[in-house]
Amino acid sequence: MPGPMQDVRVVELGVWVAGPAGGGILADWGADVVKIEPPGSGDPARSFAKILGGDLPFNPPFEMDNRSKRSIALDLSSEEGRALALELIDGADVFLSNIRSSALERLGLGPEALMQRNPRLIYASLTGYGLDGPDSDKPAYDIAAFWARSGIAWALTPRDADPPFQRGGMGDHGAGLSTAAAISAALYEREKSGKGQLVSTSLLRQGIYTISFDLAVTCRLGVSMQPGHRANMGNPTVNNYVAGDGKRFWIVGLEAERHWPPLTEAVGHPEWQTDERFSTPGARAQNATELIGQLDAIFATRPLAEWAGIFDGLEDFFWAPVQSVEEVVSDPQVRAAGGLIEVPDGDSTTTLPNTPVDFGRTRCEPRWMAPDLGQHSEEVLRELGRDEAQIDALRQRGVVD
Numbered sequence: 001m002p003g004p005m006q007d008v009r010v011v012e013l014g015v016w017v018a019g020p021a022g023g024g025i026l027a028d029w030g031a032d033v034v035k036i037e038p039p040g041s042g043d044p045a046r047s048f049a050k051i052l053g054g055d056l057p058f059n060p061p062f063e064m065d066n067r068s069k070r071s072i073a074l075d076l077s078s079e080e081g082r083a084l085a086l087e088l089i090d091g092a093d094v095f096l097s098n099i100r101s102s103a104l105e106r107l108g109l110g111p112e113a114l115m116q117r118n119p120r121l122i123y124a125s126l127t128g129y130g131l132d133g134p135d136s137d138k139p140a141y142d143i144a145a146f147w148a149r150s151g152i153a154w155a156l157t158p159r160d161a162d163p164p165f166q167r168g169g170m171g172d173h174g175a176g177l178s179t180a181a182a183i184s185a186a187l188y189e190r191e192k193s194g195k196g197q198l199v200s201t202s203l204l205r206q207g208i209y210t211i212s213f214d215l216a217v218t219c220r221l222g223v224s225m226q227p228g229h230r231a232n233m234g235n236p237t238v239n240n241y242v243a244g245d246g247k248r249f250w251i252v253g254l255e256a257e258r259h260w261p262p263l264t265e266a267v268g269h270p271e272w273q274t275d276e277r278f279s280t281p282g283a284r285a286q287n288a289t290e291l292i293g294q295l296d297a298i299f300a301t302r303p304l305a306e307w308a309g310i311f312d313g314l315e316d317f318f319w320a321p322v323q324s325v326e327e328v329v330s331d332p333q334v335r336a337a338g339g340l341i342e343v344p345d346g347d348s349t350t351t352l353p354n355t356p357v358d359f360g361r362t363r364c365e366p367r368w369m370a371p372d373l374g375q376h377s378e379e380v381l382r383e384l385g386r387d388e389a390q391i392d393a394l395r396q397r398g399v400v401d
Helices: 018-028 044-051 060-066 079-090 101-106 111-117 142-149 170-193 203-210 212-221 256-266 281-286 288-299 304-312 325-330 332-336 377-383 388-396
Strands: 009-013 032-037 070-073 094-097 122-127 197-202 238-242 248-252 319-321 340-345 348-353
Touching: 009 018, 009 079, 018 032, 018 060, 018 094, 018 122, 018 170, 032 079, 044 060, 060 348, 070 377, 079 111, 094 170, 111 122, 111 197, 122 170, 142 170, 142 203, 170 197, 170 203, 197 203, 203 212, 238 288, 248 256, 256 281, 256 304, 281 288, 304 319, 325 332, 377 388
Parallel strands: 009 032, 009 094, 032 070, 094 122, 122 197
Antiparallel strands: 238 248, 248 319, 340 348
């Protein structure tokens, strides 16, 4: 199915995850995304197969962010290669890159130069730390800019403990989604004005927005919200617990008065509703350690499957299991919600995570798996008007692969 971005032409010069994630979302939405890669090695994310351990037959992280794209292997260090890139971008609606700004300027691919050539171009820049300021050209992966510098790692670190490690691409994928949203808004505005524009985001900005609940409190009140610890949570109805079979679950009783009665019913202690130790939110906060200890002992008496039946039978009891990734993949609700999708792969399909947006009328779906390096070089060059002899000559000179 074509998707809402059908007929939108995107040229992506992206590496690793963040930039390709933005391009991958647009490709899922139906855009024609032409991915420029260096001959020989290609996007360094192609090395994930080895980074994950050994010579794996597949590269799932790369496949996730690069499906439905076309790859052209183009040597941008050569004048001919840069000229071909400029020709591609001249005919594009969007140029998307997460290469550092100084490197793009050296290649003649900065926003001013490209938008002067193509005034309708949406130039999308995704950087580590933004386009201005003393660290604007500082290298960063999401672990640095999104996770560490934004405050997220600190906010998730219990006192006297080591910071947790983020999972692969956590900040990259959020920033990619923000980039796709910015591009969509700029394309909409272009329909009215006829003019392109520069849109930008950064891993740092994505991290700041992710933790904006905490940062807003600090900005307004001048204090920081300390990392929580389950043993003394002020509201024990918002906490995680362990069932008798060792499976963990999270109770989400954010409205203390509303969600406290069903919790007491679930654990067989409705008298706690009038117990002076626990009858009010303030009392529960003051006696949180004692209350959580009693809840721990009770929850340890049954396996999670039994507790699930009890929880689901109570109105206003909100909860969720803490699932492993294997459990997520087999969760029927994940399938029903469209969280996994079948990507055409030769005569069959391959299951991969879906991007997080659906469209009711202009429905879309992935069209093919991630391309081999330079798989579409000849096809793209033919669209630029090059014939077979010219393409062969470019290959012999190492301009394309």
